[in-house]
Amino acid sequence: MAKKNYVLDTNVLIENPNCIKILRNGQENNIFIPYTVITELDKLKKDQRLGPVVAQAIHTILNDNAITIFPPVFNNSNRELSPDDYILEEIENSELEKPILVTNDRILQIKTRLYDISCEGFRDSIPFRSDSQLFTGFSDDEGTPVRNSFKWENGTPVFISESGPKPIGYTHEVWGIRPRTVYQNLAMELMLNQDINLVSIQSEAGYGKTFLALACALYLALEKKDNNCDKVYLVKPIWEIGAKMGFLPGDVEDKMLPYVRYIHDLIVKLHEQRPANRIFMEGGSDRLRFNQKKFEILPIAYVRGMNLENCVVIVDEMQNMSRTETRALLTRMGEGVKCFCLGDTRQVDNPYLNESNNGLNWVVKKLKGSKGYAHIVLKGDRSRGPITDLVLKSGL
Structure with a gap:
């Protein structure tokens, strides 16, 4: 021919x-x-x-x-x-x-x-996928498996680490929360693993990455006895969708409130599942004030010069952070820190970044296979609710 x-x-x-x-x-x-x-x-x-x-x-x-x-x-x-x-x-x-x-x-x-x-015509067209999407947290059957990744064996996920393979045939329950999917369960496995200090989680909207991270953070800071974590920090870059709101009055917490209201709602939901009085001022979850000794929300601009120790750090919407900001943040972390990096590289709001050039993708690209680091992509049929499921399936 x-x-x-x-x-x-x-x-x-x-x-x-x-x-x-x-x-x-x-x-x-x-x-x-x-x-x-x-x-x-x-x-x-x-x-x-x-x-x-x-x-x-x-x-x-x-x-x-x-x-x-x-x-x-x-x-x-x-x-x-x-x-x-x-x-x-x-x-x-x-x-x-x-x-x-x-x-x-x-x-x-x-x-x-x-x-x-x-x-x-060429029908085999595919959308661009970033490193954080391509590496799902599972190793290919061929070749050497990636350190701190999973593989399937007879329908059961097996965690591959330096200490050997570990079948994950059980379901976690943290702060009264049970995972809805096997991928959420594996994300909790990574966040609770004492040998892993840095976990990145990629998913589309509604798959519960922030909720799961908060549940694990409360458990590590308020309940688990054999670690030194005694405080939770939530770091979030501020990029507005649509029209700008302009100047906001009040202190740092007041200015951050419109951007992190969903965090308060999730914490209240966890508090109703199991009391977390110590993270609220005066023990009242109906107030929008957190106890700064136990739970603090930080703008990324306030991180430089800090030394974070013995705490859990949740970095939300990391796809809106630059490579320089990501390096500045992660180099602030000292002894006894667990860090959860969350985001979706398809939802970049920062006009100076894109699906490939953003903090979350740089973390996966540079740290994949490193000791003490793991990554996973959340997916499945159940997300936030039926409307979210409909939007995700339609490709809107």
Whole structure:
């Protein structure tokens, strides 16, 4: 069978950077890229949203010597040419035998008829996934397993650590809370493991990562006797969704209140499940004041210069922190600290960050496989409620 000559459009490279490997199918087919596609990638690499995907595509092209790039065609006519027109001109000028343009651009698909060029769509498109999404906390069956990860054996998750494999055939119950899914149970296993100091948890909205982290933090700080943790810190970067609220009166806790009201609601819910009077001023959970000796909410800007010891630190919405802020925060942590880093790299509100360049993703990218660190992605059929489930399944 003769080799097929595939010519790739920009949108195919962006929608799935692995399209080159898929279409080549070993050594069965040839891959060609028009010069105009390279110039379009050059423009798109500065896009905050598409930058990481474009970087992947560029890396693949740069390291693949088997790819042929068509030379540019210069417009000597008076008519204005669009990038699509230039791509078609470059294909025609190449005199390639039976080229097949692979594109999901329907207008370009129509234009190929005028040039008598074969055209195919690329259906195997996948959304970009960050490191914190790609590494789910489970090791592949092939190769050496990642330290402090899980693998499935006969339907049972097994924790892989330096001390050996440990089947997780039991269900945790912490502060009166039982996990809804096996992944929530494994997240609790990591947060309660005395050999793991730093845990990162990635999930979409509604899978309970903050609620589980608060339950484990209360247990470690208020109940567990064989550790030195006696206080909970909650650190949260402040980025508003929509219109800005402007100046807010009051002290730090008053200013933070609109951004962390959900934290108070979750703590009240845990308090109703099992009393946690020591974290409230005067023992009253109906007030919006926490006992600063036991529970403190910190803006990220106040962390520099602090020395955190013998405490549990919950970093919420870590995807809105920069790499510099993440390093500054984690280097504040001394002896006796347990840290839970929570977030979703698909919900970046910070306009200067993206799915790849954010604090949560940098933690997973740099610390994966390190001693004392573990990561897990929460998933499953049950989340916050039926409306959240509907939104997540629909892909809204």
